[in-house]
Amino acid sequence: MKWIVCGVCAVLLAVLMACAPMFSSEAETEYLRIHIRANSNSSEDQRVKYLVKDAVVEALIPLLSEAQTKQEATQIISENLSYINAVADKVLQSEGFDYKGEARIATESFPTRVYDDITLPAGEYDAVILDLGSGEGDNWWCLVYPAFCFTKSENSTNYVYISKIWEIINSVT
Numbered sequence: 001m002k003w004i005v006c007g008v009c010a011v012l013l014a015v016l017m018a019c020a021p022m023f024s025s026e027a028e029t030e031y032l033r034i035h036i037r038a039n040s041n042s043s044e045d046q047r048v049k050y051l052v053k054d055a056v057v058e059a060l061i062p063l064l065s066e067a068q069t070k071q072e073a074t075q076i077i078s079e080n081l082s083y084i085n086a087v088a089d090k091v092l093q094s095e096g097f098d099y100k101g102e103a104r105i106a107t108e109s110f111p112t113r114v115y116d117d118i119t120l121p122a123g124e125y126d127a128v129i130l131d132l133g134s135g136e137g138d139n140w141w142c143l144v145y146p147a148f149c150f151t152k153s154e155n156s157t158n159y160v161y162i163s164k165i166w167e168i169i170n171s172v173t
Contacts, residue, residue, distance in 0.1 A: 032144040034127065039133030050140065052087075072145075088103070099132065103130045104129050105129070107125065
């Protein structure tokens with residue numbers, strides 16, 4: 001029994017050590033977030049925000065699936081900002097909206113955010129910001145790097161959400 005307890009403790013220690021950089025003050029430099037900000041909080045602007053999100057995620061999956069570093073992901077996004085805008089604008093136009101999307105990469109201050117079992121502490125983060133119209137409405141967010149929301153889907157209507165953090169934990173255990 002003593003050996004089992006020691007083994008469990010060793011595994012937990014290894015997991016904590018592997019995850020420590022993700023929860024340290026350096027964490028902000030290792031994440032690339034994505035925020036899609038609705039034009040307003042009206043029900044129609046919020047509805048179209050999710051349609052744009054679906055289209056943008058689908059468009060970025062093949063581009064970001066092989067990114068191995070935050071720098072690679074940032075470079076890919078930088079090279080495809082006009083493509084992201086075009087994807088957003090196509091959805092907005094097809095839904096009858098007269099405003100457009102405007103994508104950029106910026107460093108901004110964000111509050112603490114919780115997504116399932118992951119907590120990102122408040123701080124300065126690099127992010128892909130996609131403003132729809134004025135961008136003054138509530139936003140949808142996730143992580144571009146590590147690839148928390150982007151992976152190849154089994155079919156075009158179902159997304160498979162993955163987490164590099166979870167892959168690290170599984171590789172240690």
